[in-house]
Amino acid sequence: MGYDPLSDAALISDAERMLRYLTRVAAELSKLAQLRAEGVVSSKVYEELIAEYGNKFEGLLLKADEIVLALRDRVKGLSSEESSLSRTLEVLEIRQAIGDIDPERHRVESGLVSLKLGDVRGLRQRFEELNTHVEGNIEEISRAVSKRPRG
Numbered sequence: 001m002g003y004d005p006l007s008d009a010a011l012i013s014d015a016e017r018m019l020r021y022l023t024r025v026a027a028e029l030s031k032l033a034q035l036r037a038e039g040v041v042s043s044k045v046y047e048e049l050i051a052e053y054g055n056k057f058e059g060l061l062l063k064a065d066e067i068v069l070a071l072r073d074r075v076k077g078l079s080s081e082e083s084s085l086s087r088t089l090e091v092l093e094i095r096q097a098i099g100d101i102d103p104e105r106h107r108v109e110s111g112l113v114s115l116k117l118g119d120v121r122g123l124r125q126r127f128e129e130l131n132t133h134v135e136g137n138i139e140e141i142s143r144a145v146s147k148r149p150r151g
Contacts, residue, residue, distance in 0.1 A: 005070055008123060015067050015130040022064065022137035029053060029144035054145035064138055071131040078124035085117040 005011035032049055035041045041049075089110055096106035 008074065011067075011070055011074060012126065012130065015071060015127075015134060018064055018067050019130060019134050019137065021060070022134060022141065025053070025057070025060075026137050026140045026144070029141060033144065050145055053141075057141055057145055061138065061142075064134060068131060068134055068138070071127050071134070075124055075127045075131065078120050078127065082117065082120050082124060085113055085120060088113050089117065 005014060029050075032041065032046065032053075036043075036046045092101070092106055092110045092113065095101045096103060101109075
């Protein structure tokens with residue numbers, strides 16, 4: 001069974017924690033590549049360290065992939081909810097325009113739906129942002145650990 005966060009807050013917390021770790025690993029690998037390019041690190045040591053990072057990254061990648069899938073699933077769910085709320089707002093507008101509901105009821109109901117829609121959009125955007133950054137770091141680390149020194 002894969003990763004199943006108990007709440008949006010738990011998913012955000014786990015994704016942020018993973019992002020901090022991946023960002024740190026990406027920075028370390030970038031510094032290692034820089035030191036190799038400057039001749040400070042020998043090919044042998046560089047290769048050993050890259051292999052070590054690669055081995056660590058394999059285990060981490062499973063967890064990171066689970067978080068990415070959970071983020072994507074949540075974005076899909078929130079996008080669907082966002083569409084539904086937008087349709088509800090449209091229906092309220094039409095119902096008020098044709099006189100099916102009075103302006104006060106329209107104001108209250110559309111205000112509540114608009115607040116919920118704003119919350120859903122903000123949450124979806126946060127999940128999309130986290131997903132983009134986590135995936136970007138995964139790609140950067142994957143490229144770094146697959147490189148081999150050229151002499």
